[in-house]
Structure formats: structure tokens, C-alpha cells
Amino acid sequence: MWGGAGRRHSRRIATMHVALKILRYDPEKGVKPHFVDYVAEVEPTDRVLDALNYVKWHLDGSLTYRRSCAHGICGSDAMRINGRNRLACKVLVKDVRQPITVEPLLGFRVIKDLLVDMDHFFELYASIKPYLITHSPEPEKERLQSIEERERFDDTTKCILCAACTGSCPPFWGNPQFVGPAALVNAHRFIFDSRDEGAAERLEILSQRDGVWRCRTVFNCTEACPRGIKVTLAIEQIKRAILYNKV
Amino acid sequence: MYHKFDAVVVGGGGAGLMAALQLSGKVRVAVLSKLYPTRSHTGTAQGGIGAALGNLEEDHWEWHMFDTVKGSDYLADQDAVEIMCRESIDTVYELEHMGLPFSRTEDGRIAQRFFGGHTRDYGKEPVHRSCYAADRTGHMILQTLYQQCIKNEVVFFNEYRVLDLVLVDGVCQGVVALQEATGEIHTFHAKAVIFATGGYGRVYKVTSNALTFTGDGVAIAYRRGIPFEDPEFFQFHPTGIYKMGILITEGARGEGGVLRNRNGERFMERYAPTLLDLAPRDMVSRAIYTEIREGRGIDGRDFVHLDLTHLSPDLLESRLPDIMDFVRTYLGIEPSREPIPIQPTAHYAMGGIPTDVDGRVVVDERGTPMPGFYAAGECACVSVHGANRLGTNSLVDIIVFGRRAGRDAVRYVKEADLLPLPHGVEDPARDEVERLLGADGEEKVAAIRAELQEQMDINVSVMRDAVKLTTMQRRLSELRDRYQRIGLQDRGRVHNSDLTEAIELGNLLEIADAMVAGALAREESRGAHYREDFPKRDDARFLAHTLVRKSEGGVTIGYKPVSITRFQPQERKY
Numbered sequence: 001m002w003g004g005a006g007r008r009h010s011r012r013i014a015t016m017h018v019a020l021k022i023l024r025y026d027p028e029k030g031v032k033p034h035f036v037d038y039v040a041e042v043e044p045t046d047r048v049l050d051a052l053n054y055v056k057w058h059l060d061g062s063l064t065y066r067r068s069c070a071h072g073i074c075g076s077d078a079m080r081i082n083g084r085n086r087l088a089c090k091v092l093v094k095d096v097r098q099p100i101t102v103e104p105l106l107g108f109r110v111i112k113d114l115l116v117d118m119d120h121f122f123e124l125y126a127s128i129k130p131y132l133i134t135h136s137p138e139p140e141k142e143r144l145q146s147i148e149e150r151e152r153f154d155d156t157t158k159c160i161l162c163a164a165c166t167g168s169c170p171p172f173w174g175n176p177q178f179v180g181p182a183a184l185v186n187a188h189r190f191i192f193d194s195r196d197e198g199a200a201e202r203l204e205i206l207s208q209r210d211g212v213w214r215c216r217t218v219f220n221c222t223e224a225c226p227r228g229i230k231v232t233l234a235i236e237q238i239k240r241a242i243l244y245n246k247v
Numbered sequence: 248m249y250h251k252f253d254a255v256v257v258g259g260g261g262a263g264l265m266a267a268l269q270l271s272g273k274v275r276v277a278v279l280s281k282l283y284p285t286r287s288h289t290g291t292a293q294g295g296i297g298a299a300l301g302n303l304e305e306d307h308w309e310w311h312m313f314d315t316v317k318g319s320d321y322l323a324d325q326d327a328v329e330i331m332c333r334e335s336i337d338t339v340y341e342l343e344h345m346g347l348p349f350s351r352t353e354d355g356r357i358a359q360r361f362f363g364g365h366t367r368d369y370g371k372e373p374v375h376r377s378c379y380a381a382d383r384t385g386h387m388i389l390q391t392l393y394q395q396c397i398k399n400e401v402v403f404f405n406e407y408r409v410l411d412l413v414l415v416d417g418v419c420q421g422v423v424a425l426q427e428a429t430g431e432i433h434t435f436h437a438k439a440v441i442f443a444t445g446g447y448g449r450v451y452k453v454t455s456n457a458l459t460f461t462g463d464g465v466a467i468a469y470r471r472g473i474p475f476e477d478p479e480f481f482q483f484h485p486t487g488i489y490k491m492g493i494l495i496t497e498g499a500r501g502e503g504g505v506l507r508n509r510n511g512e513r514f515m516e517r518y519a520p521t522l523l524d525l526a527p528r529d530m531v532s533r534a535i536y537t538e539i540r541e542g543r544g545i546d547g548r549d550f551v552h553l554d555l556t557h558l559s560p561d562l563l564e565s566r567l568p569d570i571m572d573f574v575r576t577y578l579g580i581e582p583s584r585e586p587i588p589i590q591p592t593a594h595y596a597m598g599g600i601p602t603d604v605d606g607r608v609v610v611d612e613r614g615t616p617m618p619g620f621y622a623a624g625e626c627a628c629v630s631v632h633g634a635n636r637l638g639t640n641s642l643v644d645i646i647v648f649g650r651r652a653g654r655d656a657v658r659y660v661k662e663a664d665l666l667p668l669p670h671g672v673e674d675p676a677r678d679e680v681e682r683l684l685g686a687d688g689e690e691k692v693a694a695i696r697a698e699l700q701e702q703m704d705i706n707v708s709v710m711r712d713a714v715k716l717t718t719m720q721r722r723l724s725e726l727r728d729r730y731q732r733i734g735l736q737d738r739g740r741v742h743n744s745d746l747t748e749a750i751e752l753g754n755l756l757e758i759a760d761a762m763v764a765g766a767l768a769r770e771e772s773r774g775a776h777y778r779e780d781f782p783k784r785d786d787a788r789f790l791a792h793t794l795v796r797k798s799e800g801g802v803t804i805g806y807k808p809v810s811i812t813r814f815q816p817q818e819r820k821y
Contacts, residue, residue, distance in 0.1 A: 026739060026741075027741055028739045028740065028741055029739075045490075045491075045577070045578075047577075056693075056744075056745075057691075057692075057693030057697075058693065060736060061691075061692075061693075061735060061736035061737050061745040062736050062737035062739070062743075062745055064737075064742050064743075064744050065744075066282075066286075067458055068282060068286045068288070068457040068458055068459045069286075069288065069290070069291050069457040069458075070457065070458055071291070071491075071493045071573060071577070072572075072573075072576070073290055073291045073386060073569075074282075074285075074286040074287075074288075074290055074291065074457065075285065075286060076282070076283075076286045090576060092576075092577075111428065111741065111742060112739075112741055112742045115742055118283060119405075122283065126397045129398075130394050130397060131345075131346060131394035131395055131397060131398040132345060132346025132394075138344045140340075141300075141340055141356075142339075142340055142343040142344075142349070142356055142357050143343060143344070144354075144355035144356065145351055145355050146351065146355050147351050147352075147353065147355075149355075150348065150350065150351050153348070154348075157348050157380070157383075157387065157390075158383070158386075159390075160285070160290070160386070161285050189348075190346075193346070193348065195346065196346070228572075
């Protein structure tokens, strides 16, 4: 974008080739899911998402996946990269072993290539009443909350609903009615918010059959979270809140 | 398929959800989004939402208004800015009541920080006005509004891509959309339509904007004869991560970060002696550009440094956690020890669909509203940002005017009638989809888009002149011809993103055309629009909003007056 001196001095960074193995599936073609190999030309600083874009834009326009912000905030591009759930926009190609194996998230119905059905995931999220519940009248200005009170649920406010955690959860794979770690993270976000008065009704929902007790403390969710949320810890805090009836 | 609602909101970001919340429970409303709403670009906003709460020091909405008007280089409509700065206070409290987890002050109130161009007492020194939740303010706004929509049982049509506006005798009566999961065309028949479709930064290569920010709503309205207001004003944010364009919030400078050139000099001292690194974005971006052009980029190259190394690691982790994460992830450097390579990044469209202060789309120089059609947020031009938006004011805009548009639409749908739809309203959209699905030309969408973005970076960037702009016009004409000869590889109906990328490219080409036309006609420098061949602001000729209209074989340009109430235009110094 620069004219003048900047442009003359700018250096071209050498590109590199990366090998990808992408699990392809097209519901309109009647062929079972199968791996296809590609070689993408990228820069070492590029993300796996850039490599997928290279394939789509230069090799095969039919490759299908979701993406939007491309820097780890919108949560669109969670997928299995070399067997781990990651955001494609948050993994640099130079940091992963080749060929880079790319597959859709487990536990969700695959619609096409890397794109899975997210409707059920958002229904599970909605089921835990993910909104502030209050009965007291609103003050004229803000509700007061101390820095310490705010800190108690800071970690779980970071959730971007990408489903990397829920898609890594063995109990969820076995039972898609389990609310799953993402919904639990968001329940935590409200249960431990000093302004919220809905903990009892939320804990009631979470103590039911497909609630928090389905969690087997596998820790996959914590490892998968691209936001670094301590998911298992949040879930343990919910379990304790139910057991001791105390938030 | 046919659907009937009282109101349809297009776009699931902050403006759209805020509008939907006003409508829900009162009338039948649906939100259509080409994404899932939580993927919307509002979520990437970092540093804060401006409101004169005065939680840390004295502040007044009049000061906020003055800063916004001055920041806009006196092109913002002052009646609208006054409404925005007054109502921002109340809307921030409303967000807090909805549950938004703001960062807090020692006494438990909403925390506020410095931000570019926000001052106390009409320009004296920086003021704590930006209400923030760490560097995730947009994320918290988007999540909170979506949560409220769940609570209010708002009906969503996710991954429905709007392709066309239904107009019956000059009255808006709905939209036509593509359901991405099936490829089916749907008609949404409604008395009111609110576009909250976001901006179009993907017209550039180096941008902070999402891949999905392709100006769809603006292009759809523009094709339907609605003018495009102030398209030449596009903001370049000073601090994008070098080459990637990923945003580093102005809040980083609000917390004490400084810009340095190759000599380690804090060069903003020469450009804005009072506000320094917290001068408005247009000025800081031009300063960086000048440093680079004069050979003072780092190692003589095309970037400078954002230096946070003198700030305490604890402060960086608590106030700017995501920024730390971005820099570590994408650059592999430790921002508490090393400076960050940055360059200006295409960030925000000041222009868009012209509206009045109630979000009603206005179609001419006299401000005549089109019944039933609303727009809010970045796709709209009220205009509260004029020639240059201040940091934090985009979030203020979406919340205040999303709310106002929603409220006015409630009033409107209770009074208005649903008109019968003529036959074949979906035909133009359906025909275009079929044409693209059958397209087997030799040109590639990705190649045309890449060339558009590169050429826009070169020719319609921070510094412009007639030679660059006319070059871009020629390039655009070639690119449009090539677009007519594209071929798709995916012919399927289910989630055909080969198709939807082609549709988006068509929208970007439309947008670029208007941007260049507006920029060429405006022979002055104002805010983000800097013409090296006309380096001075020219109020006699150009204290006016541009209205670009699509016409047979090109565009026509008109102008409409700026609302000036409290603050007479002055020379802009910081």
C-alpha cells in the first residue's frame, strides 16, 4: 500500500509449500467422506486458514468451510487439525507437522467438507439460560461490582462459542443431549456473576440427567479451548456449587 | 419459500440485534444473518464504547460531541452527533443492566480509559471516556445482545444471505434471501426492513475487517437506486499488525503505548503536540505514512513500531490480554519486551446508506425517507462520523442508532399496511444465482478479488491524487469486464461458498466504483480523504455530503448540506 521509500525497501518473503490432507464430503455427490491431498503455497507466517484459502482460491473452489474474522475472535473456523480441535486462523502452518490433516469437528453432523451443523450446539447453549437474570429493580446508573467480583467469572466471559471444546468431549460424542462444555462455560459466566439472581434455576437445569454430571473430567475441553479458558475448572466450580448449594 | 413478518432485520451484529430487541415482544420480527449472529464483526471491536459517564473524572456529553464533530473534520451532522453523545450515556447503562461485564473501577463502577481524539473541556487534554471490558468490548456487546435475544425469543434465520430488496412503488416491502444450507430462494414479506449489514473493508488487501465484510447491504441498496453517501471516506486505523492487518486497539496507546520510527523517535510529537499518539486516526495514519515515505520506517521499510515495553506486564495482561495473545500468536514476539511492527490497516467505512436520526433511509438531497426501509451501524451513514470516525464511536453508533431504528420501526409497522407483493419479486435474485451457478468463463473470482484489493491499497489509500484515482477507475472497468466472464467450480446447491464469494465480489466491485467516484469528485482534503493534489480543506466547495448514485453506464454525483448546530468549522489541530 505504500509508495516511495517504503515500497522500494520492502522485501519479499519467500513462500513455502505445505502439504494438506483434507477430509472432503459433498452431500450432493453421493460419495463417502474421503481424504484429498493438496499442496498450498503460503508464507511461513501464514495460518492454516490461509492454506485452506489457497486451496479454495487456486485449486478447488468447491472446498467448503466457515471463516470470518480470521484472528481467533468470531469462532467460525473450529476444526480438527492434526487430530486436535483448533481454530484454523490461530494455528500457523510452520508450527504443525505435515501433511496437515484437516477434518470437521467430531460430534456434529457434517454438512459439507469441514462445515458442520451448528444449530444443535446453539440450542444447547440456549438451554442453560445464558442471560443475566435479575429480580431487583435496576438502579439509575450501573450496578456496582467490585474488581474481585468481576474477576470471579472473567475467564468464562472469553468464550466465543466456537465449539472446539464440545467437539472434543467424549461424553458429548456418546450422548449429544449432554449440554457439553461450551454451555457449561456460559452457565458459569452467569452463575458466578455477582449481579445475577438466576443461579438456582440454572443449577437446577444443570443438575438434571444431561447436565453437568455427564462430565467425566477428561480435560480435552481445556486443551481444545482457543481462548485459554480453564473449562474443566469452571465445570468443577459448577459441580461444587450444586453439591454444596453455594455459589 | 414465502415468509411474512412485520419487520425483518438483516445482520446479526450489534446494530441488528439492538434493533431486534426493540421490536421483539411488540411486533413479529425476524433476524436474517449470512453468519451465525455471534460471528458478526462487532465481536472484534476491542478498546471500548465512548460515553461521558464521568466515572473517573469530570466529563460531559457536550465535550464528547465537540470531539466527535472536530474529529469528523466538521463533516458530521451535528444534530445526529448531539443525539448520539447524549444517548450513549443511557445506552451504556442499558448494556450494563443487560449484563455486559464491563471492567470495573476501584469503587465498582464501569471502568473508562483514554482513547484517540477524546478530550476534556473542548480539546485541552485526553479524558477517560471509553467504557471497556478489557480489550474485548465488542465481544461482550455482541454476546450480551445475543443473550438478550435468546431471552426475548427472537426468531433467527442463520446463514440466510440477503440478495435483494423488495420495493413496491417506492415502499420497502421485504427482502429476497438465499438459504445457504439448501440453495433455496426465500421471500421475506415485511412492512419494515432494517439493514445492519456492516462495512466493506474487504475492498482492500491490508484490513482489520472480517473476510465476510463485503458491503452486501450497501451494494444491494445502491443497485436499487438508493444513493451511497460519502463513500470516499474510509478510515485507516494506524495500528494494524504488519502485513496481516489485524487490529491493535487504540486502547494500547490509551494505556500509554507510543509510536516510534527507525530512530526510536516518538514522531507524533511533531504532528500533534497536544494529543501526541492519541490524535485522531486519520492524522496518525498520515503521520506514519509520511515517516515511511521519508525513509524513517523501521530499517527503511514500510512499517513503524508500537512500543509497549515501558508498560508493566501486569497492566498489559489485565487491560490488553487479547492484544498480547495476537502479538504472540501471529508475530511470535513478546510485546512486554519487544516493540510491535505496525502499519495502517483499512478499518472503517464512514460512508454508507444515508439515513436520518431515526435510522430511516433517505433517498435524496432533501432527506426524503423511503417508507419501510431502515439502516443502522456501519452500513449506514447518519452521518455521525463525517470524514473521520473517533475510536469508540462505532460501538456508540451501533447501539444508539440500532435502538433508534428499532424503536421507530415499531411505530411504523403499527401504522403501515402490508402491500400485496407483485409476482416475481424474487426473479432478479434467482436469475443472478442461476447465472452464477452456470458461469463457466475462464476468469477466477479469487484472482479478480486479489487484484481489486491490491489496486485499492495502491490507489485509494491514505494518500490519494487524481492520477491514482483515474488509474483505479480504468482498473475497475477492466475488473468489471472480467467479472462478467468468471467461472465457478462448485455447481452444488448446499453451502456453495464458491457462489457466495462470487456474489460478494460483485458487491465489492460496486462499492469500489462509488468510492473512487466520490474520491475523484472531492477535490479537497478532509479527514480520512487526503488528496495530495488538493491538500487543503475547502469548505466553500465541499462542506457537504457526497451522494453517489448508480446510473445507466456509470454514476452521478450530488451533494447535500451538513447539519451545523453548535460548532462552526475551524482549522483542525491537536
